[in-house]
Amino acid sequence: MSDSWDLIVVGGGAAGFFAAITAAESRPGLRVLILEKTAHVLGKVKISGGGRCNVTHDCADPRELANNYPRGSKSLIGPLHRWGAADTVAWFEQRGVNLKTEKDGRMFPVTDDSQTIINCLTTAAENAGVAIRTSTAVESITHDETKNSFHLVTGQGEELPASSVLLATGGTRLAAGARLAQSLGHKLIADVPSLFAFNIDDPRIDDLPGVSVPDSEVTVEGMKLTANGPLLITHHGLSGPGILKLSAWGARELHASNYRFTITVNWIPGQDAAAILTSTRQTWGKRQVRSQAPFDNIPKRLWQRLCDAAEVSADCIWSQLGKETTQKLTTELTRGRYQVSSKSTNKDEFVTCGGVSLKDVNLKTMESKLLPGLYFAGEVLDIDGITGGFNFQNAWTGGRLAGLAIAEK
Numbered sequence: 536m537s538d539s540w541d542l543i544v545v546g547g548g549a550a551g552f553f554a555a556i557t558a559a560e561s562r563p564g565l566r567v568l569i570l571e572k573t574a575h576v577l578g579k580v581k582i583s584g585g586g587r588c589n590v591t592h593d594c595a596d597p598r599e600l601a602n603n604y605p606r607g608s609k610s611l612i613g614p615l616h617r618w619g620a621a622d623t624v625a626w627f628e629q630r631g632v633n634l635k636t637e638k639d640g641r642m643f644p645v646t647d648d649s650q651t652i653i654n655c656l657t658t659a660a661e662n663a664g665v666a667i668r669t670s671t672a673v674e675s676i677t678h679d680e681t682k683n684s685f686h687l688v689t690g691q692g693e694e695l696p697a698s699s700v701l702l703a704t705g706g707t708r709l710a711a712g713a714r715l716a717q718s719l720g721h722k723l724i725a726d727v728p729s730l731f732a733f734n735i736d737d738p739r740i741d742d743l744p745g746v747s748v749p750d751s752e753v754t755v756e757g758m759k760l761t762a763n764g765p766l767l768i769t770h771h772g773l774s775g776p777g778i779l780k781l782s783a784w785g786a787r788e789l790h791a792s793n794y795r796f797t798i799t800v801n802w803i804p805g806q807d808a809a810a811i812l813t814s815t816r817q818t819w820g821k822r823q824v825r826s827q828a829p830f831d832n833i834p835k836r837l838w839q840r841l842c843d844a845a846e847v848s849a850d851c852i853w854s855q856l857g858k859e860t861t862q863k864l865t866t867e868l869t870r871g872r873y874q875v876s877s878k879s880t881n882k883d884e885f886v887t888c889g890g891v892s893l894k895d896v897n898l899k900t901m902e903s904k905l906l907p908g909l910y911f912a913g914e915v916l917d918i919d920g921i922t923g924g925f926n927f928q929n930a931w932t933g934g935r936l937a938g939l940a941i942a943e944k
């Protein structure tokens with residue numbers, strides 16, 4: 536058996552590196568080892584943000600930041616107070632990596648190259664004396680109560696003892712990592728898809744792929760789920776940020792419904808449909824109703840489909856639009872009901888949520904409540920953010936808090 540390590544980090548991703556660097560920098564001399572099962576560390580950082588790495592989000596308020604996590608939002612308020620987006624920005628800047636903010640708040644290295652982040656993290660780890668082994672998967676972990684130490688067994692059969700262990704093995708789809716947590720008594724919250732499009736077979740949106748509406752409000756009936764945002768009509772139904780947000784916030788309920796549910800779409804949120812239709816009847820009296828929508832954001836082809844659904848006849852002019860048809864058109868514009876029959880299986884949009892239950896983790900220190908000396912950080916936990924840099928922020932925050940707590944032990 537090899538010499539004992541003070542800390543073994545399982546998983547050489549964003550969370551694992553941040554924790555290892557923090558622990559080693561905070562307590563020089565601490566023996567820290569990162570074990571990574573693939574041939575390269577920080578593989579997800581490399582491909583993240585289209586190769587640019589969306590490091591974090593420009594949001595100084597921890598509560599506001601926490602609102603971007605469909606799973607974990609309340610639990611993260613405390614941790615984000617202790618290590619928020621501004622701390623992440625300062626940390627990288629102190630190490631010579633400047634970040635820039637895009638219009639939507641996403642932050643990237645000014646180089647637009649994820650390798651800048653990888654170089655920064657690997658250099659910081661090296662300078663702090665962190666040992667790193669790649670192509671080394673941890674197969675099992677046991678805890679020896681009498682010696683109060685952990686024993687890790689690698690794929691090569693090597694046994695490594697450690698006083699503390701941090702599990703930072705990423706999402707549960709890479710189920711081996713999460714199973715390590717389970718083998719040590721931790722409950723796993725089942726993983727379900729998040730961020731997917733809705734498949735809808737409906738004449739109102741058939742054959743209109745690519746047609747988009749810049750703002751909409753979509754509600755899932757019976758589930759208290761509503762999201763605002765742009766909508767995109769696809770070959771199979773609806774997508775776009777408004778739908779993806781809904782799929783993330785409703786991941787568990789939508790999964791439980793077997794992806795069969797009804798949505799209502801408001802194509803013109805914030806606009807008074809009935810009043811606008813009435814005034815258009817007066818101003819455009821002789822024009823054909825179907826020829827143009829009196830709403831800037833509704834493309835003509837979609838407007839014509841909504842007119843079809845409201846039974847507006849082909850040659851009807853505005854002055855002939857009756858009360859009943861006006862009402863039907865108002866309903867189509869603001870409360871049109873659409874049956875979702877399944878979800879998309881587009882791999883690019885396929886993200887899962889789930890992981891180690893937060894109930895068993897002290898989120899001040901990221902230490903297990905069940906087994907002292909065992910820590911968690913990053914995506915292995917039942918926390919997931921919407922896109923925009925929030926997932927890495929969770930990894931930096933968890934890694935930082937775990938690293939500090941381990942160094943202070």
Ligand SMILES: Cc1cc2nc3c(=O)[nH]c(=O)nc-3n(C[C@H](O)[C@H](O)[C@H](O)COP(=O)(O)OP(=O)(O)OC[C@H]3O[C@@H](n4cnc5c(N)ncnc54)[C@H](O)[C@@H]3O)c2cc1C
Pocket residue numbers: 545546547548549550551570571572573576577578579580582583584585588589590591671672673674703704705706709711712912913914915923924925926927928930
């Ligand atoms: C294509 C893509 C793009 C993304 N872009 C962004 C973005 O721009 N911004 C953002 O905020 N988020 C982004 N994300 C999400 C982000 O990458 C993750 O949230 C983040 O990487 C989680 O960090 P982590 O350290 O918890 O896990 P990971 O980065 O997944 O690291 C876990 C590591 O553990 C290793 N491992 C697993 N099991 C074992 C084991 N048994 N033994 C040893 N090693 C093990 C894995 O090989 C892996 O290297 C993206 C995700 C994807 C898939």
